[in-house]
Structures are given as C-alpha cells and as structure tokens.
Amino acid sequence: MEKRELLYEGKAKRIYATDNNEVVWVEFKDSATAFNGEKKSEIEGKGALNNQITSLLFAKLKEENIPSHFIEKISEREQLVKKVEIIPLEVVIRNTAAGSFSKRLGVEEGTSLKKPLVEFYYKDDSLGDPLLTEDHIEELEIASREEIAILKEKGLEVNRVLSVFFEELGIKLIDFKLEFGKTSDGAILLADEISPDNCRFWDAKTNEKMDKDVFRRDLGNLTDAYKKILAKLEGIQHV
Numbered sequence: 001m002e003k004r005e006l007l008y009e010g011k012a013k014r015i016y017a018t019d020n021n022e023v024v025w026v027e028f029k030d031s032a033t034a035f036n037g038e039k040k041s042e043i044e045g046k047g048a049l050n051n052q053i054t055s056l057l058f059a060k061l062k063e064e065n066i067p068s069h070f071i072e073k074i075s076e077r078e079q080l081v082k083k084v085e086i087i088p089l090e091v092v093i094r095n096t097a098a099g100s101f102s103k104r105l106g107v108e109e110g111t112s113l114k115k116p117l118v119e120f121y122y123k124d125d126s127l128g129d130p131l132l133t134e135d136h137i138e139e140l141e142i143a144s145r146e147e148i149a150i151l152k153e154k155g156l157e158v159n160r161v162l163s164v165f166f167e168e169l170g171i172k173l174i175d176f177k178l179e180f181g182k183t184s185d186g187a188i189l190l191a192d193e194i195s196p197d198n199c200r201f202w203d204a205k206t207n208e209k210m211d212k213d214v215f216r217r218d219l220g221n222l223t224d225a226y227k228k229i230l231a232k233l234e235g236i237q238h239v
C-alpha cells in the first residue's frame with residue numbers, strides 16, 4: 001500500500017490517501033488537547049500508545065462480530081482503515097457518572113448509573129461540541145431517526161463487549177466516546193479510535209484514573225497511565 005496526499009489533520013491524527021480509494025492511512029500524533037483545544041501539549045509516545053490500544057480494541061470487537069473501519073496496524077504509530085465519511089456526531093456512552101454529566105447534572109463522580117446512557121454531541125469545534133437531542137439531530141439533518149437508532153444500538157453493543165472485557169482486566173469502563181462513518185455504500189461503520197483519549201478507565205480497586213483525565217486534571221504522567229492500560233491489554237492479546 002502506498003501513502004499519498006494528506007487528506008485531513010485533526011487534533012490527534014493525520015489521515016492520508018492511499019493508492020486504494022477505499023483505504024486511508026492513519027498516523028497517530030503525540031499531541032494532547034483538552035477543553036476544545038484550549039489546553040495543549042506534545043506528549044512523546046502518546047500516538048504510539050493510542051495506535052496500539054486502538055488496534056487491540058478494534059481487533060477484540062471484530063472477534064465479537066462488531067465490525068469497524070480498522071484493517072491493520074502497519075507501524076508503531078500508523079494503521080490502515082476503511083475510508084468512511086464521518087457522521088459529525090460524538091456518541092457518548094456512560095456507565096458511571098463522571099465529567100460533563102456530573103458537572104451538568106450535579107451527580108457525584110463515581111455514582112453508578114441505573115443503565116448505560118447514550119448521549120449525542122455535535123462535532124463542531126466552533127460551537128463547542130454541544131449536546132444534541134434526537135430532534136436536533138433530525139432537524140439539522142445530521143442523521144435520520146433510523147440512523148440514530150442504529151448509532152444507539154451499536155454504541156450499546158460496543159459497551160456490552162468492552163465493559164465485560166475491561167472488567168476481566170480489573171478496569172472499570174466509566175464512559176467513552178465513539179464516532180461512526182458511512183461507507184461508499186451507505187452502511188454505518190464504527191470508526192475513529194477507542195483509546196484512553198476518548199474513554200474513562202478507572203482501576204476497579206483503587207479508582208485510579210488511567211485516561212486523558214490525567215492530562216485534563218494534571219493528575220500525573222499521561223504516558224505512564226496509558227502504558228498501564230496497554231500492559232493489561234497485552235497480557236492477554238496480541239495484534
């Protein structure tokens with residue numbers, strides 16, 4: 001596979017075209033950002049860690065019959081994925097109260113939720129990624145009712161698999177954000193990444209945070225936290 005022109009550069013990744021029109025080349029960057037880009041830093045090794053963790057988790061989901069855009073990891077910080085058109089929604093699944101949910105609704109962080117909750121945010125930096133209702137999504141023609149139902153169902157399915165998987169590793173999956181894309185034939189496919197950048201992982205015994213909150217809240221060394229997640233994953237699986 002040949003790497004061609006840069007198609008898109010986001011906060012954490014660069015996406016390149018390839019000689020295959022159906023495949024794009026993803027490079028994970030070392031940049032860390034939070035609060036809609038207000039807090040920024042370069043953290044050596046973060047890109048490689050996220051590439052490895054994301055690759056392992058997409059491979060795990062595939063084993064459980066949950067397809068994604070992931071094709072293969074090709075180097076420390078690069079992977080090949082199926083080309084999709086990203087739906088501009090952040091699909092957040094929550095098992096335990098934390099972050100913006102706790103802040104907005106006054107629920108103490110760490111409170112178990114009665115059932116997994118699904119939220120949608122509009123992927124739009126200029127608007128600050130606002131929370132959306134299903135009516136908003138339809139009104140703005142971001143997705144149809146049927147597509148919203150598919151996104152919810154797929155999100156909850158990923159949550160079922162990953163919650164059990166992480167529980168077995170002694171990690172609580174508190175919440176996470178997914179993105180989906182549409183393939184050339186219009187099918188909705190899980191995309192983006194699943195890493196400590198977009199998940200909250202707490203140690204099941206000590207509640208130690210092993211995710212981007214370490215950076216957001218200045219809780220210590222980010223790569224040490226991500227390395228702990230990777231070490232637990234590698235204990236049982238290799239891509």
Ligand code: C5P
Pocket residue numbers: 090092098099100101129175176177197198199200212
């Ligand atoms: O900040 P909030 O509590 O809404 O985040 C919920 C989950 O979604 C967290 O796991 C966080 O890492 C993730 N998230 C993300 N990208 C955003 C907002 C949230 O990955 N822009």
